Each structure stands twice: as structure tokens, then as C-alpha cells.
Amino acid sequence: xxxxxxxxxxxxQPGGSLRLSCAASEMIFSGxxxxxxxxxxxxxxxxxxxxxSGGSAAYADSVKGRFxxxxxxxxNTVYLQMNSLKPDDTAVYxxxxxxxxxxxxxxxxxxxxxxxxxxxxxxx
Numbered sequence: 001x002x003x004x005x006x007x008x009x010x011x012x013q014p015g016g017s018l019r020l021s022c023a024a025s026e027m028i029f030s031g032x033x034x035x036x037x038x039x040x041x042x043x044x045x046x047x048x049x050x051x052x053s054g055g056s057a058a059y060a061d062s063v064k065g066r067f068x069x070x071x072x073x074x075x076n077t078v079y080l081q082m083n084s085l086k087p088d089d090t091a092v093y094x095x096x097x098x099x100x101x102x103x104x105x106x107x108x109x110x111x112x113x114x115x116x117x118x119x120x121x122x123x124x
Contacts, residue, residue, distance in 0.1 A: 002028060002103065002113050006095055009118030012085055020080040020118060022095030028113075029076040035098040036069060036080045038091035039117075049080060050098045062088070085122045092117040 008020040020036070033052045039045040049069040051057045057069050068081040078095050094117045102110040 001025065002101065004028065004095055004101075004113070004115030006093060006115050006118040009093060009120045011121040011123070013124050014086055014122055016085050016122070017081070017083045018085065018120060020082065020093055020095075020120075022078045022080075022115070024076050024078065024095065026076050028097050028101045029078070030073070032097045034069075034071060034078045035096060036067075036078070037094045037096060037100075038089075038120075039094070040088075040091040043091075045094065047098065048093075051078065082120070085120075087122050090120060090122050092119050094118075 003025045005023045006020060008018060010018060012018055031053050033050055035047050035050040037045050037047050048060045048063050049057065049067055051069045051071050059067060066082065066084045071078045094114055096114060100112045102112050105111050
């Protein structure tokens with residue numbers, strides 16, 4: 001079964017830190033570039049960080065220097081260390097492959113598969 005389980009979200013004051021974790025099914029994780037995405041209220045989901053199977057990382061400009069993505073290939077898990085958090089970082093955070101994993105439904109359409117996400121709230 002295909003699964004993505006994100007954990008670690010919480011409320012934190014501006015300037016604080018959080019570490020998110022995502023346990024993924026092997027068919028999504030193994031050998032693929034993984035990413036962290038986020039969706040703020042009223043906005044579209046967007047990619048904030050990616051890491052290749054070999055460990056090369058890239059970041060959106062908005063989080064560069066503050067967030068660090070990492071992965072444990074033995075555990076099929078990807079992490080996001082978030083430091084110097086700002087109110088604009090408030091969002092539901094999701095992990096997925098890049099591009100997002102898709103499955104074929106009974107109607108013959110390809111649908112993206114997502115986990116439930118984890119909510120990060122940054123406020124004073």
C-alpha cells in the first residue's frame with residue numbers, strides 16, 4: 001500500500017525551530033527525489049525543498065538558509081529541519097516524491113497520492 005505519513009508539526013513562536021518527519025512507502029521513496037511541499041491557507045501547494053536519492057538538496061528562495069532537508073534511505077524517511085521560523089511559514093506541510101507520486105484509478109485517470117500533512121503554525 002502506498003503511504004506518506006508526515007509528523008512533527010506544531011505551534012511555535014517566530015524564531016523557533018521544528019523538525020518534520022515523513023515515512024514513505026518504499027515504492028515512492030526508493031531511488032527517487034523526495035520533496036517537502038507546503039500549502040498555506042488560501043494558497044496553492046508549493047515545493048519548498050527537494051533531495052535526490054544521492055543526497056543533493058535544493059531549496060525555494062523563501063526558505064534557503066533556514067530549512068534543511070535530509071533523508072534516511074534505510075528507513076524510507078525524509079526530514080525537514082526548520083529554523084528561524086516566520087509567520088509566513090505557517091502552512092500544512094506534505095512530503096512526496098518530485099514530481100508527486102501518481103496512481104491509476106479505476107476510471108483510468110492518474111491521481112496524485114498525498115498524505116494527511118502536518119500543520120505548522122508560527123505565531124506569537
